[in-house]
Amino acid sequence: MRPASAGADAAQRNETNVAWERVCQRLRSEVGKDVYSSWFARLEFERMNGTTVFCSVPTKFLKSWIQSHYLERLTFAVAAEFSGATHVIVDVRSSARRPVLVGQPQNAVSSASESQHETSPVRTGVALAPAARKADVLPTDAEPNDAFAGAPLDKHFTFDSFIVGGPNQLAHAAALKVSRGTRDEPTQFNPLYIFSSVGLGKTHLLQAIAHAAAANGQKVIYLTAERFMYSFVAALRTQTAIQFKEKLRGIDTLVIDDVQFLRGKSIPQEFCHTLNALIDARRQVVIAADRPPSDLENIDERTRSRLSGGLCVQMRPFDESLRLKMVESLVATAKSAHPAFNVPESVFKYVANAIQTNGRDLDGAINRLIAHSTLAGAPLTVEMAESAIRDLVRTSEPKRVRIEDIQKLVASHYNVSKSDILSSRRTATVVRPRQIAMYLAKVLTLRSLPEIGRRFGGRDHTTVLHAVRKIEALSKTDNPLSEELELLKRMLTE
Known part of the structure; x- marks a missing residue:
C-alpha cells in the first residue's frame, strides 16, 4: 500500500512544478519569446529551502548573464509565485556548494555545505529586500x-x-x-x-x-x-x-x-x-x-x-568637458585611498576622449588604471592606459542597422503589425508608419531604393523615393515628427 507521505510528497512536487511553470510564463511574457529562448529556456528549478529558491543552468556563461542582467526580474517572478520566497540562487548544474547569503550568519550554513570541496564555485543571490551595506547605504x-x-x-x-x-x-x-x-x-x-x-x-x-x-x-x-x-x-x-x-x-x-x-x-x-x-x-x-x-x-x-x-x-550624453571633470574627480577620490596613484595630464585626456559612453565605463577605466599602476609598480603612460582600458573603448564605427530591425521597431512604436507595413493597405494609420520605416531604411542603411522597395512588399523604387521625400519635408515643419524620428534613430543605432 502506498504510504500517505508519498502521496503528500507527490502533491507538493506537482504544486511546485505548477508554480515554476507560472514563473516561466511570467518571464516569457515580460521579456519576449526571443530573449526567453536565449537566456531562460535552460533554466531549471532545483529546490526551495526556507525563503530561498535554487535554480540551475548548464553553463557558467548563462549563470553570469542571468545574474548580471535578469536576477532582479527573476527574483520578482519567483516571489510572485512561490509563497514566502525572497531570494533566488542561480548556479551551474555541476556545482553543489551552498552559498552564504549577504547578511546571513556563518553558522546558518548547513554542515553538509561545509564538507564540500573548497574549489567548488560559490553561488551568488539577490534579496528582494536588501539589507543596508555597512556605512554605505x-x-x-x-x-x-x-x-x-x-x-x-x-x-x-x-x-x-x-x-x-x-x-x-x-x-x-x-x-x-x-x-x-x-x-x-x-x-x-x-x-x-x-x-x-x-x-x-x-x-x-x-x-x-x-x-x-x-x-x-x-x-x-x-x-x-x-x-x-x-x-x-x-x-x-x-x-x-x-x-x-x-x-x-x-x-x-x-x-x-x-x-x-x-x-x-x-x-x-x-x-x-x-x-x-x-x-x-x-x-x-x-x-x-x-x-x-x-x-x-x-x-x-x-x-x-x-x-x-x-x-x-x-540628461544628454557627456561631452568632452564633462568627461574630463569626471575623470579628475574619480582620480582625486582614488588618490585618497592610493596616495601613490599619479595620473599624468596626457592620460587624463586620453581616458576622457576614449571613453565616450557613460560614467560607469569611466569608473571601470580608473579602476583598471589603479590596478595596472599599483600592481606593475610603473608610472602610468598613455600606452599603458590604452592596454588597460582597451575592452572599454567603444568602436567609433556606427552600428549596422538592418531593415528588419527598422520594420519591427516602427511597427511596435506606432502600434501596427509588421505585416501591415509590408501589406498594400492604404489607411492613414498604416501609410505614415510605412513611409517612416522606408525613410529610416534609406537614411540608416546602405541599401538602394529598389532593394528597399523589394524589402517592403515588392514596391517600386519610386514609391520609396516618394516616401523618403515626404518624410524629409514633413520633418522640417512638424516638430513632434522630427523628435520621433530622432528618437527612433537613437533606438536603432545605440
Whole structure:
C-alpha cells in the first residue's frame, strides 16, 4: 500500500512544478519569446529551502548573464509565485556548494555545505529586500522590520559628489530646487521627470534628492520600480494593501527610479492612483526612466499625460568637458585611498576622449588604471592606459542597422503589425508608419531604393523615393515628427 507521505510528497512536487511553470510564463511574457529562448529556456528549478529558491543552468556563461542582467526580474517572478520566497540562487548544474547569503550568519550554513570541496564555485543571490551595506547605504523612512521601507540609499550619491556640466545642468538645477521644497511651499516642478540612457547619472541625482529632502525635514521614500512592484504584491498577499497605499500617500516626497520596468495589470494602475493622489495633495513626485513619458509602453495614456504635465528633463550624453571633470574627480577620490596613484595630464585626456559612453565605463577605466599602476609598480603612460582600458573603448564605427530591425521597431512604436507595413493597405494609420520605416531604411542603411522597395512588399523604387521625400519635408515643419524620428534613430543605432 502506498504510504500517505508519498502521496503528500507527490502533491507538493506537482504544486511546485505548477508554480515554476507560472514563473516561466511570467518571464516569457515580460521579456519576449526571443530573449526567453536565449537566456531562460535552460533554466531549471532545483529546490526551495526556507525563503530561498535554487535554480540551475548548464553553463557558467548563462549563470553570469542571468545574474548580471535578469536576477532582479527573476527574483520578482519567483516571489510572485512561490509563497514566502525572497531570494533566488542561480548556479551551474555541476556545482553543489551552498552559498552564504549577504547578511546571513556563518553558522546558518548547513554542515553538509561545509564538507564540500573548497574549489567548488560559490553561488551568488539577490534579496528582494536588501539589507543596508555597512556605512554605505541608508534606508529612507525605514524602521526595523518595516515591510514598506524604501530601497537603500548610497551615502556617496549626494549633490556634492555630482559632477555638473552642460549635458546635465538643467536636470541638476531642477533636482536641487525640488529637494529644497516643503509641504507648505512645494515647487511648481511636479512631477519632476528625468530621463536618459544608462550610466548618465539618473540614479545618483534621484538619491541626492532623497538625501537632501530628508535632511530638509521631509518624509521621503526612494523606490526602484522593482521594489515598488514587489512591495505592492507583498502587501496584496499579506492583506496589507491599504496600509501600503496609506504609507505611500502620507509622505512628502516620493522618488521612483527606472519606472520603465513597471509591469502587470494592477501595478501600473496603482502607480497612477498614487501619482494622482500625491500631486493633488501637493506632495512632490520625482520619476526617472530611460525614455520620455510618451514612450512608456506599459503605462496608460492618462498616466503618461500626468507625467508629461510636470517638468521633463533629458540628461544628454557627456561631452568632452564633462568627461574630463569626471575623470579628475574619480582620480582625486582614488588618490585618497592610493596616495601613490599619479595620473599624468596626457592620460587624463586620453581616458576622457576614449571613453565616450557613460560614467560607469569611466569608473571601470580608473579602476583598471589603479590596478595596472599599483600592481606593475610603473608610472602610468598613455600606452599603458590604452592596454588597460582597451575592452572599454567603444568602436567609433556606427552600428549596422538592418531593415528588419527598422520594420519591427516602427511597427511596435506606432502600434501596427509588421505585416501591415509590408501589406498594400492604404489607411492613414498604416501609410505614415510605412513611409517612416522606408525613410529610416534609406537614411540608416546602405541599401538602394529598389532593394528597399523589394524589402517592403515588392514596391517600386519610386514609391520609396516618394516616401523618403515626404518624410524629409514633413520633418522640417512638424516638430513632434522630427523628435520621433530622432528618437527612433537613437533606438536603432545605440
